[in-house]
Amino acid sequence: MAFKESDRQEIDEKLAALITNSNAIRAVAAAVEGTIGPKGLDIMLVDRFGEVTITNDGVTILKQMDINHPAAKMLINIARAQQEEVGDGTTTATIMAGTMVQEGANQILKGVPVARVIDGIKLGVKRAEELLEEKKMDVKGIDDPALRDVALIAGREHTDIAELVIEAAKLIGEEKLKSKDFKLKDTIMSRAGAKNEVFTGIIIDKQKLNKQMPFELKDVKILLIDDALEPEQIAPEALRTEAGFTRHLEEKEEFKRNIEKIVDLGINLVLVDKNISSDAEEILTDAGVIAVERVSTRDLEKVAEHTGAKIMKRTGIKKSKEEINEHVGEADKAFEDRKLKQIRIVGGKGKPLATILVGAATEEIVDERERIAKDAASSLQASINYGIVPGGGALELAISRELEREKSKVKGMASYGLDCVI
Structure with a gap:
């Protein structure tokens, strides 16, 4: 068959685009290859501002890479999807996807039709998923010894971190860990100078509003306000009028009465999403109440879940004492960690x-x-939800052999696409 010169040029351009895409993906995968597994090497990243990050976490490395190539961006999105769904395994996902693309490009350059390569890859991936499902083992409850091994390997052999994650999982319980709305990794934070610790409670990464407020409270009654704790604002134009200024003074007095109402209810911890006015600060400080401003909505929700409180808006403090009391949560103790400022x-x-x-x-x-602790927590939770498989590449080798046998059953040139998965 004879090709016209224009046809040859079009084919060459398509192959050039294919090679460019393959090379871009290969470059991204190569950037994280050396970090895989508990023995993976750390990489030092320096951004344009001189900020240094030392990590061997695949998705962290990929996020900080300045990449514009569309094919390479797709590979990074695969890593992000893996991180979102499982919380670990981003390096493995990146390397496997990159290798399949590279091998697929090699097959196409040898003359295998693109459609057949795609058919073979789909067939191989589907069969690999079936084999994974067959070979996985369910975890036998929260006390299964295998969970410690999972946490230790995912935690890059940091024994202290693995122990922390296991202890937290036992505190939370299997039912909560199996909830789709709960992620164990969200309970983790790290601080310089802190001691490794697991406790039943919440950390708010803020300090109390006033140094004169108490450092510690017992038998805590908690009020959560998803708003600013300040009087209702009067428009500047209205303040210039006598009626408007009078209304402003009335609002301030009503606001003070409402704050005193909070004190009368025995509430001794107030967490607010936005700022707290000086009038409220003074009254709460004199009453021995701890007040914290600019607490994130996410933290307010966690405190509400843990203490049984209901989040209210600023206008909620105008309600009767009985109605406000229905929104109050309770805890054994609350205190400020002066060293860690929490x-x-x-x-x-x-x-x-x-x-x-x-x-x-x-x-x-x-x-x-x-990041290491979050990887360990994510892997442990995934193990409880989906099961475990042999590690160290053993399962991948076993599946590769099975796919080699399947290859003889595949008719036509789709078998070359199956090679990309093998």
């Missing part, structure tokens, strides 16, 4: 929630210690 709430009367505090020797390794 507020801790311990022993909430709502649902049990554990916090994993991972210590780090220096600021430079804080983030990496937290």
